[in-house]
Amino acid sequence: MDKEQRTEIETIGEFGLIDLISKNTSLKHPGSLKGIGDDAAVLGPTDLVRVVTTDMLLEGVHFDLSYTPIKHLGFKAVAVNVSDVAAMNAIPTQVTISIALSNRFSVEAVETFYEGVNLAAEHYNVDVIGGDTTASRSGLVISVTAIGEAKKEQISYRSGAKANDIICVTGDLGGAFMGLQVLEREKQVFLSDPNMQPKLNAYPYITGRQLRPDARMDIIHELRELDLVPSSMMDISDGLASELFHICKASDVGVAIYEDKLPMDKQTYDTAIEFNLDPITCVLNGGEDYELLFTIDQKDFPKLEKHPDIHFIGHVTAPDEGKVLITKSQTAVALKAQGWKHF
Amino acid sequence: MDKEQRTEIETIGEFGLIDLISKNTSLKHPGSLKGIGDDAAVLGPTDLVRVVTTDMLLEGVHFDLSYTPIKHLGFKAVAVNVSDVAAMNAIPTQVTISIALSNRFSVEAVETFYEGVNLAAEHYNVDVIGGDTTASRSGLVISVTAIGEAKKEQISYRSGAKANDIICVTGDLGGAFMGLQVLEREKQVFLSDPNMQPKLNAYPYITGRQLRPDARMDIIHELRELDLVPSSMMDISDGLASELFHICKASDVGVAIYEDKLPMDKQTYDTAIEFNLDPITCVLNGGEDYELLFTIDQKDFPKLEKHPDIHFIGHVTAPDEGKVLITKSQTAVALKAQGWKHF
Incomplete structure (x- = not known):
C-alpha cells in the first residue's frame, strides 16, 4: 500500500x-x-x-x-x-x-x-x-x-514436563497485547477525527511487538549449542496462563509460578497503568508475544542460569497441587486461563 | 446443516x-x-x-x-x-x-x-x-x-514431456463444469420462486462430479503396479487446455490433440447441448474434473493400451509445432487456454 x-x-x-x-x-x-x-x-x-x-x-x-x-x-x-x-x-x-x-x-x-x-x-x-x-x-x-x-x-512436546522441572520464559510478556490496545485506541481517535495524528511514537516497543513479532529461533539455536532439550515447550501465542494450562493437561502436572518473576518491559507496565489495566493480568493473559515457554530438568539449570533473556518463573508440581500464582505477598492464588477468544 | x-x-x-x-x-x-x-x-x-x-x-x-x-x-x-x-x-x-x-x-x-x-x-x-x-x-x-x-x-513433474510422447487423460471431462451450470440454474429458479423444486434428478452424474469429485489415486496405484512412471503429469483442475499449456511451457514442447479422442460422458454432452454450449469447449476448458493428464513414452503404450479408463488423446510435438487441436474434419486449429479465472 x-x-x-x-x-x-x-x-x-x-x-x-x-x-x-x-x-x-x-x-x-x-x-x-x-x-x-x-x-x-x-x-x-x-x-x-x-x-x-x-x-x-x-x-x-x-x-x-x-x-x-x-x-x-x-x-x-x-x-x-x-x-x-x-x-x-x-x-x-x-x-x-x-x-x-x-x-x-x-x-x-x-x-x-x-x-x-x-x-x-x-x-x-x-x-x-x-x-x-x-x-x-x-x-x-x-x-x-x-x-x-x-x-x-x-523434539520437545507439551507432554514431557515433570514435577520439580523449572519453568522458563524467554523475553518479556504482555507487550503485544498492550501494543494492540494502543493501536486500537489511536484508530478510534483517527476515525472520530481524521485530522488527528495517531500518537504511536511514544510506544515504539509495544506496537512493534504487535505488528512485527519475532519467533525466538535464536533461543532454539542456543539450546542446541548447549545440548539442552527442554522437557516440554510451547510458544506463547494465546497468553502465558493459557499455555501453562495446556502443558499441565498434556503432561498431567501442576505448576506454581511467581508474580515477581514474570518478565515485563517498562513500556508494557506503564501503558497498562495508563489504560487502567492490571499489568500482571496483561502478562498472564496477553497473547501474541511469540516468546517461548519451556520446562527444564533441574540438572540443566546451570546451563541457562546466566542467560540474559531467559527467566525462571516457577516450577512444575504434582497434578493435585493445581495451577497457582504466588503473589508478591506470598499468597497462592489459583491461576486462570483467559486466553484469546476468537469465537 | x-x-x-x-x-x-x-x-x-x-x-x-x-x-x-x-x-x-x-x-x-x-x-x-x-x-x-x-x-x-x-x-x-x-x-x-x-x-x-x-x-x-x-x-x-x-x-x-x-x-x-x-x-x-x-x-x-x-x-x-x-x-x-x-x-x-x-x-x-x-x-x-x-x-x-x-x-x-x-x-x-x-x-x-x-x-x-x-x-x-x-x-x-x-x-x-x-x-x-x-x-x-x-x-x-x-x-x-x-x-x-x-x-x-x-515423481512426475510437469517438465518431463518430450516429443512423440503419448498424451493420456483419465475418466471423462467437462462433467463438473456442466454440473455447476445445472446447480447454478436451479439455484436461480429457486431464488425466483422458492416453491419450485430444483430439478437435479435428471443430472446425477454431472452434479456429483461437481459436488463430490474423486482424486484418481486408483490410477496412481495401477501405474505403480505396471511399473510405469509418466514422463509428465498434472491433475485437471483448471481445464484440459490450460493444463496442456502448463506442460508445454514447463517441458518446452508442443502438443497435438484430437477432437474425436476427447473423453466425454453422454450426460455432459446432452446437458451442454441443452445449455446451448459447445460440448468440445466444455471438455477443453471446464475445470474441476480432477482427472489426470499425463504423458508416456511410446514404449510404455502397450502397458496401458487396454485400460478401460485411460484415453490417448494426442501426442507431444516439437515446441515450434505449437499447441493444436485436430478437429473431426482433420483441420488443425490453435488450442486456446481459457481456464478458470478467479480474478
Whole structure:
C-alpha cells in the first residue's frame, strides 16, 4: 500500500501473480528439491523428523489493515508459523504461503506483502516452496504452513514436563497485547477525527511487538549449542496462563509460578497503568508475544542460569497441587486461563 | 446443516472445537509420529521424497453453500489436495485442515464437515495431523495442506514431456463444469420462486462430479503396479487446455490433440447441448474434473493400451509445432487456454 502506482490484479491474472511471487524466491535448503511451479513441492529424503504446522490469518479477526503495514503482515504470517516450529525445538526449513485477495488489493500491495514474506524467509532461513493464490469476496485471508526438522530425540512436546522441572520464559510478556490496545485506541481517535495524528511514537516497543513479532529461533539455536532439550515447550501465542494450562493437561502436572518473576518491559507496565489495566493480568493473559515457554530438568539449570533473556518463573508440581500464582505477598492464588477468544 | 439440533460454537469454544475435531481422527501411518494436539505435527524420517501441496477454498468463490452439502465439501477439500499429490505420482499420507467459521455455523455443521473430511481421509488412507480453527467475519474459508510420498525416481513433474510422447487423460471431462451450470440454474429458479423444486434428478452424474469429485489415486496405484512412471503429469483442475499449456511451457514442447479422442460422458454432452454450449469447449476448458493428464513414452503404450479408463488423446510435438487441436474434419486449429479465472 506504500507505493504510488496501482495495477489491478486482473490485468496480470492468477498466473501472472504466481510468476511475480515466484520470481523472488530461491531454494537454499538441499532438502527443497522443487519449489513453486508444479502441482506440489518436493522435499528430499531425511534422517530427521519433520514437523508441520499451519495457521490461518483473517482480516478483521487477526489483523486490521488500517494500522498494519502490509509488509509487516507478510513477515508476521511467516514468523508466527516459524514460532510453532521453534516450539517443537525444531529448525524451520520450508513454508507455503496461500493468500485470498479481494479486488481492493493491487499488484503492488501483493508485491509489498511478499517483500515481508521474503524478508522473513531470509531471516529464518526458510524456503518458500509453494502456496495458493485466489480471489476473496471479502477480506484478505492468509494461510501459511511451515515445515521444520530436528533429530527425533530433540523434539520437545507439551507432554514431557515433570514435577520439580523449572519453568522458563524467554523475553518479556504482555507487550503485544498492550501494543494492540494502543493501536486500537489511536484508530478510534483517527476515525472520530481524521485530522488527528495517531500518537504511536511514544510506544515504539509495544506496537512493534504487535505488528512485527519475532519467533525466538535464536533461543532454539542456543539450546542446541548447549545440548539442552527442554522437557516440554510451547510458544506463547494465546497468553502465558493459557499455555501453562495446556502443558499441565498434556503432561498431567501442576505448576506454581511467581508474580515477581514474570518478565515485563517498562513500556508494557506503564501503558497498562495508563489504560487502567492490571499489568500482571496483561502478562498472564496477553497473547501474541511469540516468546517461548519451556520446562527444564533441574540438572540443566546451570546451563541457562546466566542467560540474559531467559527467566525462571516457577516450577512444575504434582497434578493435585493445581495451577497457582504466588503473589508478591506470598499468597497462592489459583491461576486462570483467559486466553484469546476468537469465537 | 442436515441435523436438527443447533449448538453455537461459542458454547464450546475453540478448544472444545479442537477436542471435537480430534476425537474422530486416528493415526494410521507409521510416519505420523504426532498428530493434532501440539504446536506442530511430527513426521518420522523417510527414505522417500515428500511432496507438499496446499489449496484454499472460499465460500462465494469456490463453493456455494446453498447447493453444496457441507459433508461433501469436507470430502472435496481433502480430495482436491490429494489430487495434487496424485499429480506428482505420489501416495498421500497426511493432511492438515484449517477452517475459518462465521457464527452462521453451528457445532453440528462443523461435525458434518469433519464427517466428510474423515470419510475422505479413510478413502485416501491419509492421517489428519493438524490444522487451525478460527472465526471468520464473513464466509467459510477452508485451507488444506496435503503431504505425500514417493521414491525420487517415481515423481512426475510437469517438465518431463518430450516429443512423440503419448498424451493420456483419465475418466471423462467437462462433467463438473456442466454440473455447476445445472446447480447454478436451479439455484436461480429457486431464488425466483422458492416453491419450485430444483430439478437435479435428471443430472446425477454431472452434479456429483461437481459436488463430490474423486482424486484418481486408483490410477496412481495401477501405474505403480505396471511399473510405469509418466514422463509428465498434472491433475485437471483448471481445464484440459490450460493444463496442456502448463506442460508445454514447463517441458518446452508442443502438443497435438484430437477432437474425436476427447473423453466425454453422454450426460455432459446432452446437458451442454441443452445449455446451448459447445460440448468440445466444455471438455477443453471446464475445470474441476480432477482427472489426470499425463504423458508416456511410446514404449510404455502397450502397458496401458487396454485400460478401460485411460484415453490417448494426442501426442507431444516439437515446441515450434505449437499447441493444436485436430478437429473431426482433420483441420488443425490453435488450442486456446481459457481456464478458470478467479480474478
